[in-house]
Amino acid sequence: MQDDALARAWLRGFARAVEEGEEKLTALDSAIGDGDHGINMRRGTGQVRRMLLRDQATAESSGELLGEAGLLLRDHVGGAAGVLYGSAFQAIGAALGDRTGAAQLGDALQAGLDAVVRLGAAAAGDKTMVDAYGPAVTSFRAVCSQGGNLGEATTAAAAAAAAGARTTIPMQARKGRASYLGYRSIGHLDPGAASTAMLFRTLAEEVKAGPDRDLSFVRIACMPGV
Template identity: 85%
Template structure:
């Protein structure tokens, strides 16, 4: 499994999704937050994209994700920068230096979620990115547990993230700026959950497409070390 190639593709895909979705994320955040989530995420994504274009970039998947996390922490700003930056750094730390495999990737995604929960002190139902991130990780690892392949796991995670993000609409926010609105936060999609959906949709897209037309990760079995 070419982990570094997949990590590069995933980061490029996520950066592209954020840049293309900047206006939507900003509109969502304008309804219940500071109105800067799209702008801030796009700024961080542009730094990640430029990092990937350098002549010398980190060599392993773990190093790539760690570097991306540092850039997001430095350039996104606010709570989103800390949460996304910490998530990527935790994922990077959870991946070994050689071949990770689908099971280890699931472990890395869990490590990222753990970092978000620890720093944000949020749980499912608080109307945050956790509402999209947690079900995505659960879906990914469930596919691996039943012997599915990486394509199935990533696709299931993306679908769960989408459903989780949509579930924030009827919620009343209990964390962050949106919580100040009380019941007025009901009826709005959480912007952090929306960008988290982009994160997992990008992973599924890159896994099923592969780094080039000659190769696809989709059939890689969810076996330790594969």
């Protein structure tokens, strides 16, 4: 991330995706949770969008911007989702700092995943956002290790997150409110995994639009130090 242009676009895109998908997320959460995931996520991402409008002329590194977004998500999403999303963005921002390049973004995304796993005590197969986030990071870093570029890495991550979210449908929840339902949680898409798929989809979409913002680094290989 050469400057904060991609980070800003990603945050705006995610806020837009949450707004458009609010009813879907709420419906998913109504089936196996408290029924407020869409509402809460929109409230938090709405605060992020307002922050971007307020500070649109302020020069910040990508890391600082993502960290500030994390604080807003923690404060305004509420509940477990607020803590998990907020901590993920704070960890991403802290790991990224003012570093540049796709390999560094991969490291930062891994730091975000580590924060979610640590705080949620969740693992793959527990029917949580980890089931979408984990495959996304693995795919992103695999493309980088094979010499792919940022566009290819984020596209692979988005596809893996979507596929990972779908794998939660036949799972029985072992964490969170859904775990109280036992076998009745089977057959439902996890709402946190669904919103995580939105997160990686919007990152891929904004990277694809990168040349329009003159982000030439989007097209270079994911090599360390780039």
